[in-house]
Amino acid sequence: MSYDRLTRPLVREDGVLREATWEEALTRAAEGFRRNVDKHGPDSFAMLSCARSTNEMNYVGQKFTRVVIGTNNVDSCNRTCHAPSVAGLSAVFGSGGGTSSYQEVEDTDVIVMWGSAARNAHPIFFQHVLKGIHNGARMFAVDPRRTGTAQWADLWLGLNVGTDIPLAHAIAREIIHAGLHNQEFIERATTGFEEFRECVEPWTLSAAEQVTGVPAHAIRELAHAYARADRAQMCWTLGITEHHNATDNVRALINLSLLTGHVGRYGSGLSPLRGQNNVQGGGDMGAIPNRLPGFQDILDPSIRQKFETAWGVGIQPRYGHNLTEMLEAMAEGEVTTCYLIGENPVQSEADSLACIKRLSMLDHLVVQDIFLTKTAQMADVVLPASAAWCEADGTFTNSERRVQRVRKALDPPGEARDDIWIMCELARRLGHDWHYDGAEEVWNELRALSPDHTGMTYRRLEDLHGIQWPCPSEDSVEPPYLHGRLWESDPVRRGTPAPFAVLRHSPPVDLLDEEYPLRLTTGRRLDSYNTGVQSSGFASPLRRGETIELSPEDAERLGLVAGEEVRISSRRGSVVAPVFIDPGLRPGLVFMTFHFPDEVDTNALTIEATCPIAGTAEFKAAAVRVEKLVKAG
Amino acid sequence: MIPLQPPRRLVDVQIDGETVRVPEGSTILDACHAAGKDVPTLCYGDTLTPKNACRVCVVEVEGSRTLAPACSRKVEAGMNVGTDTERARHSRKVVLELLGSSVDLSTTPEAAGWIEEYGAEPGRFGDDAATVEQPAKVDNDLYVRDYSKCIMCYKCVDACGDQWQNSFAIAVAGRGFDSHISTEFDAPLTDSACVYCGNCVEVCPTGALSFKSEFDMRAAGTWDESQQTRTTTICSYCGVGCNLTLHVQDNKIVKVTSPHDNPVTKGNLCVKGRFGYGYV
Amino acid sequence: MxxxxxxxxxxxxxxxxxxxxxxxxxxxxxxxxxxxxxxxxxxxxxxxxxxxxxxxxxxxxxxxxxxxxxxxxxxxxxxxxxxxxxxxxSFYSLLSLKPRPARVLHVCTDLACQARGAEDVRKRVEERLGPAGSSWQASPCLGLCERAPAALTIEAGLPPATQVYGPFQGDEVTAPVSTNGSGPTGWEPPAEAAVPQAGQDGLVLLKRIGVVDPASLDGYRAAGGYAALRRAFQLGPAGVIREVLESGLVGRGGAAFPTGRKWDATARQPDHPHYLVCNADESEPGTFKDRVIMEGDPYALIEAMTIAAYATGCAKGYLYIRGEYPRAIRRLEHAMATARARGLLGADILGQGFSFDIELRRGAGAYICGEETAIFNSIEGFRGEPRSKPPFPVEKGLFGKPTVVNNVETLVNVLPILEHGAPAYASIGTEGSTGTKLFCVSGSVDRPGIYELPFGATLRELLDLAGPAGTLKAVLLGGAAGAFVTDLDVPLTFEGTRAAGATLGSGVVLVLDDTVDLKHILLRIAEFFRDESCGQCAPCRVGTVRQEEALHRLSERVDESDLLLLREVGRTMRDASICGLGQTAWNAVESAIDRLGVYK
Structure with a gap:
């Protein structure tokens, strides 16, 4: 189905949403927040900020949370995708961004695409990969499915779902035993190598073959190619992060880069590919519970003091709730009011029924969106917003940390309003007389507070086709890769060394058994996007609705033909979808997207086992069975 | 720490008697631009390897038996180039006549101006002159292929092929005057390898490939570029950060292009970025 | 992918x-x-x-x-x-993407056959078999000009079968029957039937034709074969190149580029591997000399290619032969197999530590593939479209590697150069054109065929050998890309023809008597270029169509504006086309207008 844009504010009356004036809606929204904060304190409030909106909106959103309300309970949907990447990278390097730029992928020697179907999910990034391949780079794809990405690989490794750590460990052990690890770099720039060596020692090639299903010689080939390359890029996407132990997965890949010195140099680095247009920027702007704008740690008193001075309020010296914790706190009755901006957790969260239940327990829910999504339909107040990318001015930050200008091309429909205007109006009703004269004023406020963004004036962003952070000065541009410091010979300039992580394999939580013998994994298709709200608005000739994709062997075994409707059941729920036969799958592995939740709610099947560090859910591994529908009569 | 390209040697060439100094490996067209000379081009694309098929850009190079395509011929030290000689102008005029008499150039920017500038008379071949006139192919809701406007510049094939998209949905088929752009066995796009990135539309110089929205508006007589704004912003889908230029008429997006000089996209988009704007 | x-x-x-x-x-x-x-x-x-x-x-x-x-x-x-x-x-005319009968008749309607009544034959076939397109099709020159008018059937099956007809009356072939593979390949006159001089003294390139069994390697060696290769090994690669340079040998494909310089430039390229391509895609209307060599003396080509590869450092050679030459293909495949079995191809040839092998590639009906860069695209599996030069083949050729391309006649000239030495070779012919030349004489003559004469003989001397029949009107020199001449005293050298505003081209000498309708011939030339244009560049793709349209109009009614139009289009094709096809598509028409006054 396709959605109509929201053009009028809505308020709930007698259990039904009706149209209202802005004045009424804003007043109702503000009153609800005040009521809950007055009653339960500021931590009863939670904001989900929009990973698709501008940096400026996210800056104002987190400022609203911290200044107007006084809590750090702000997060965004990057929980569902890349929080583990940020957590893993920042634990090792002190900074959560990908370390390389797209151009480096064209200029590198080995590209590892691990759990990334970039050919379909990040098509333009993949064009850079293809340039690299045409320039002579060898590409390796690690993915349970032989995807379009994997078909371009020099070698595809089809591992079992959720065995990334054993594979990474076996690669590490092989590199060490072959003497291919970069001893100079390890000594100079890392810590914990000995413990790491011990922890990977049991993962011989044959042990890994047993667990991952990938033949030993293929693992060896990847290990040697990666270690022997002069330059190598490690790229990953949701295949790594949508697991219950996602941060460990990320650390396992980072370990490989530390072992070989493939980080901090031109052409060598780590690239998590972000799933939403401004996931990177949302975090950079402080719309996360543990960081202030500029990815600055809340626990650092001097940092807090800088912001307190600028904003004129105190900042709580502790981390707020992340999305998963917010949902849990709703169930516990600790969070009672929520301000959701451009997020649709009812359909994007694993275990969607549980999410609906929790949101329904709130006293006051305000949703600000461009559509009346399933989540918005639950709200007490719905505020019609502008579409950031074409109806507002500002900036986005992409997966290579490039901040680029967003410009207003259209007037929003009806009475829909700019996000920042809406938040300022709410702030005013809550006692803070905010006013920003356009997005640039917000940006300049941010630049004064975030050293990584200080040098990025709007003028320079325009002239230089965007600038990658860090950019501390208006007079220069930093290298396109991060952490060059690790290669400095001077220990002071080298800074904090990067720690290896000691990790244990933890198989998927949802175990296969006789009742649920098939491994369901999920992902994206080229022409569709997330919950389909945006992408349903155009007539893609490629779209074929939700299907359950099976290997030819499984289809034959189950007596299924393409197009036939079947029931797919997990321990949590069941759905009906037609069969699609994909030779890229092997027996025992099935695949669905989550693009069509209104027709087939795939997340009714997935498990809400979450990563304890980053809070992401294990979308990539559910246990299911597929059954023929019994024909009535 | 960023490896720099070794500096390029510079060479001196004469363009219409004027000496210009350009890096070794430059094309004559680069040198012409450096000298401030305008040479018409049709099949040249700034994001593609020159195919030099249209031959509109031919110039006279001293000592060369035939004319040279400025878009692809590399300069050599001491080369003496005439961009506006009688011979070059003559070929340009006749090439414009040949193309103009066989192909509908009505939506080719600048074509009318060049035809006038060079005194070309596409009508001189008579009413019976063979043309590539044919019905437009409308087989999907996103873009239209009107090959009666196709000058066979190969740019769509190159953009779909190994230069950018690597989908290889289309190729040149047939031979001679019958050569044309085609899927295998002329299957409809919906039954082809097309992924609707629209990167072919981006590079098409004649309007043979166009957004369905533009095609329909032109048919209805409502297409009006003077009433359109162009605003470059960032795509709202994944996190790659592709730059989009939105063409807006009456507060509606009527087509989407991509800046060719942006380091992220280099003029390319995917189906979502180029066509997925319908929801706003 | x-x-x-x-x-x-x-x-x-x-x-x-x-x-x-x-x-x-x-x-x-x-x-x-x-x-x-x-x-x-x-x-x-x-x-x-x-x-x-x-x-x-x-x-x-x-x-x-x-x-x-x-x-x-x-x-x-x-x-x-x-x-x-x-x-x-869809680029190649011998391949079909639509169902058709297993057996297809190809009726030559090209110049030499036109001069011998092909039009009537074509009409007769049409009456018997219906409209062209399925069971039969009109064909460009089949290279059987000494037997004009000619035809060829190709019958799909396991194995496929072929049969040539010449002179073809139009009624030898009955309605197509789909026996699918049962038809044996029929009898054909021996290759020497196309060589009126066969067995005469003084022949250099044709000396073995009709004298030595073309299937016998032993016969070839007994007649002096492989002495040149042995000599080459003595000289070493640089020595071979020096001999070829000093012999004055230039390419016989039409462009007359010095062969030794081409070899030297290839040999010097630091990029490896180097490739050798023998251009046997002989398709210029009226040309059949390479076919006669390949059918009558196949080992000579194998030996010559081996020498060229040795000189230029190639381990792999491609012999690209047009698909319409079934007998030449069979003879060469046989010759390559026996040479391989005897250690004359493959690893360590003659125990000299030099390895070289040849892959035979068949064309599929496209004149343009005889262009020296289109042939690369065809071998590589792309459409046979010419590439832009520079870069030239010696630098970036087949698979982007340094490549030497020579045609069949050029290559076999290397044998006498090495056998007798460069000075002896250079003493034949004129200063600007050394050695002997093969001429393909067809049309209104009593004894059509391949003639070998030292450079410098006049057209009249050549025609005296062939015996002109009827009243001579004009001679088309060099084929469809050549020019008409009427002066029989023009010396048959590169410099002599050039001075006369003509070209030797591929050695075509098509004699037209006064019974031939020149307008018809010109229309056929125009039709040929329109059919064979690859379509890549605008001047040729559209220009050849406009040229044909104007000639049709002029056949009906002479109009000065059409003549001007022809000149302008022709000049643009010559100036602005990518390759030689477009650049020469107007040559013959121009000469007919200017010298023969066809549309006066």
């Missing part, structure tokens, strides 16, 4: 034809059975694009046409995008 296939199944016969060429599929990803191991790891399917044309031939030979299922299977096996393969298949 993540190619998309349309999942159209090939027939068992089509699959067998492809598998016979490529072997069975190695993995499930290429269309074989799926195994557990390959669902765990897989290497990228690398494109084997250069096998595309052979694979298309394999199906076309077996079934007679290429179905969607067959094309899909070929693409899967070779990792080639189906759209691209379709583009390639």
């Amino acid at each position: 993540d190619l998309r296939f349309r999942d159209v199944e090939p027939s068992a016969e089509e699959r067998a034809a492809v598998d016979a060429l490529l072997g069975p599929p190695a993995t499930g990803w290429e269309g074989g059975a799926r195994t557990e191991a390959e669902l765990r790891y897989a290497a990228r399917s690398e494109t084997a694009r250069d096998l595309l044309l052979p694979a298309l031939h394999a199906v076309n030979d077996r079934v007679g046409w290429i179905s969607e299922g067959a094309l899909d299977y070929i693409c899967r096996r070779l990792t080639v995008p189906p759209a691209e393969a379709y583009g390639v298949a």
Whole structure:
């Protein structure tokens, strides 16, 4: 189905949403927040900020949370995708961004695409990969499915779902035993190598073959190619992060880069590919519970003091709730009011029924969106917003940390309003007389507070086709890769060394058994996007609705033909979808997207086992069975 | 720490008697631009390897038996180039006549101006002159292929092929005057390898490939570029950060292009970025 | 590559034809059975694009046409995008993408046959077999000009069968029967029937034709064969190049570029490997000399290619021969096999530590593939479109590597150069044109055929040998890309013809008497270029059409504006086309207007 844009504010009356004036809606929204904060304190409030909106909106959103309300309970949907990447990278390097730029992928020697179907999910990034391949780079794809990405690989490794750590460990052990690890770099720039060596020692090639299903010689080939390359890029996407132990997965890949010195140099680095247009920027702007704008740690008193001075309020010296914790706190009755901006957790969260239940327990829910999504339909107040990318001015930050200008091309429909205007109006009703004269004023406020963004004036962003952070000065541009410091010979300039992580394999939580013998994994298709709200608005000739994709062997075994409707059941729920036969799958592995939740709610099947560090859910591994529908009569 | 390209040697060439100094490996067209000379081009694309098929850009190079395509011929030290000689102008005029008499150039920017500038008379071949006139192919809701406007510049094939998209949905088929752009066995796009990135539309110089929205508006007589704004912003889908230029008429997006000089996209988009704007 | 296939199944016969060429599929990803191991790891399917044309031939030979299922299977096996393969298949006139009878008759309607009544033959065939397109088609020159008018049947099957007819009356071939593979390849006069001078003293290039059994390697060696290769090994590569340079040998394909310079430039290229391509795609209307050499003295070409490869540092040579030459293909395949068996091809030739082998590639009906860069694209599995020069083949040729391309006649000249030494060779002919030259004499003469004369003989001397019949009107020198002359005293040298505003081209000497309608001949020339233009560049793609249209109008009514139009279009084709085809497409017409006053 396709959605109509929201053009009028809505308020709930007698259990039904009706149209209202802005004045009424804003007043109702503000009153609800005040009521809950007055009653339960500021931590009863939670904001989900929009990973698709501008940096400026996210800056104002987190400022609203911290200044107007006084809590750090702000997060965004990057929980569902890349929080583990940020957590893993920042634990090792002190900074959560990908370390390389797209151009480096064209200029590198080995590209590892691990759990990334970039050919379909990040098509333009993949064009850079293809340039690299045409320039002579060898590409390796690690993915349970032989995807379009994997078909371009020099070698595809089809591992079992959720065995990334054993594979990474076996690669590490092989590199060490072959003497291919970069001893100079390890000594100079890392810590914990000995413990790491011990922890990977049991993962011989044959042990890994047993667990991952990938033949030993293929693992060896990847290990040697990666270690022997002069330059190598490690790229990953949701295949790594949508697991219950996602941060460990990320650390396992980072370990490989530390072992070989493939980080901090031109052409060598780590690239998590972000799933939403401004996931990177949302975090950079402080719309996360543990960081202030500029990815600055809340626990650092001097940092807090800088912001307190600028904003004129105190900042709580502790981390707020992340999305998963917010949902849990709703169930516990600790969070009672929520301000959701451009997020649709009812359909994007694993275990969607549980999410609906929790949101329904709130006293006051305000949703600000461009559509009346399933989540918005639950709200007490719905505020019609502008579409950031074409109806507002500002900036986005992409997966290579490039901040680029967003410009207003259209007037929003009806009475829909700019996000920042809406938040300022709410702030005013809550006692803070905010006013920003356009997005640039917000940006300049941010630049004064975030050293990584200080040098990025709007003028320079325009002239230089965007600038990658860090950019501390208006007079220069930093290298396109991060952490060059690790290669400095001077220990002071080298800074904090990067720690290896000691990790244990933890198989998927949802175990296969006789009742649920098939491994369901999920992902994206080229022409569709997330919950389909945006992408349903155009007539893609490629779209074929939700299907359950099976290997030819499984289809034959189950007596299924393409197009036939079947029931797919997990321990949590069941759905009906037609069969699609994909030779890229092997027996025992099935695949669905989550693009069509209104027709087939795939997340009714997935498990809400979450990563304890980053809070992401294990979308990539559910246990299911597929059954023929019994024909009535 | 960023490896720099070794500096390029510079060479001196004469363009219409004027000496210009350009890096070794430059094309004559680069040198012409450096000298401030305008040479018409049709099949040249700034994001593609020159195919030099249209031959509109031919110039006279001293000592060369035939004319040279400025878009692809590399300069050599001491080369003496005439961009506006009688011979070059003559070929340009006749090439414009040949193309103009066989192909509908009505939506080719600048074509009318060049035809006038060079005194070309596409009508001189008579009413019976063979043309590539044919019905437009409308087989999907996103873009239209009107090959009666196709000058066979190969740019769509190159953009779909190994230069950018690597989908290889289309190729040149047939031979001679019958050569044309085609899927295998002329299957409809919906039954082809097309992924609707629209990167072919981006590079098409004649309007043979166009957004369905533009095609329909032109048919209805409502297409009006003077009433359109162009605003470059960032795509709202994944996190790659592709730059989009939105063409807006009456507060509606009527087509989407991509800046060719942006380091992220280099003029390319995917189906979502180029066509997925319908929801706003 | 993540190619998309349309999942159209090939027939068992089509699959067998492809598998016979490529072997069975190695993995499930290429269309074989799926195994557990390959669902765990897989290497990228690398494109084997250069096998595309052979694979298309394999199906076309077996079934007679290429179905969607067959094309899909070929693409899967070779990792080639189906759209691209379709583009390639539709480029060649011998391949069909539509169903047609197994046996197809190709009726030559080109210049030499036109001069010998091809028009009547064509009408007779049309009366008997119906409109062209399915069971028969009009063909450009079949290279059987000494037997004009000519025809060829090709019958798909296992193996495919061919039969040439000449002179063809039009009623030898009965309605096509689809016996599919049962037809034996029929009798044909021996190659020396095309050489009126056969067995005479003083022949250099033709000396073995009709004298030595073309199937016998021993016979070839007994007649002095492989002495030149032995001499080459004594001289070393640089020594061979020096001999060739000093001999003054220039290319016989039409451009007359010094062969020694080409070899020297290739040999010096630091990039490796180097490739040798023998251009045997003899397609210039009226040309059949290379066919006669390949049919009558195939080992000479094999030996000459081996010498060229030795001099220029090539381990691999491609012999690209036009698909309309079935007997030459059989003779060469046989010669290559016996040479290989005797250690004269393959590893360590003659124990000299030099390794070289030849792959024979068959054209599929495209004149343009005789262009020296189009031939690369055709071998590589792309459409036979010429490339822009520079870069030249010696620098970036086949597969982007340094490549020396020579045509058949040029190569066989290397044998007498090495056998007798450069000075002896250079003493024949004139200062600017050394050695002897083969001329393809056809049309209104009593004794059509290939003649070998030292450079410097006049056209009159050549015609005296062939015996002009009827009242001579004009001679077309150099083929469709050449020019008409009426002065019989023009010396047949590169410099002499150039001075006369003509060209030797490929050695075509088409004699036209006063019974021939010149306007018809010009229309056929225009039609030929329009048919054979690859379509890549605008001047040639559209210009050849406009030229033909104007000539049609002029045949009806002479109009000055059409003559001006022809001149302007012709000048633009000459100035602005990418390759020699477009650049010469107006030559013959221009000369007919200016010298013969055709439209006065």
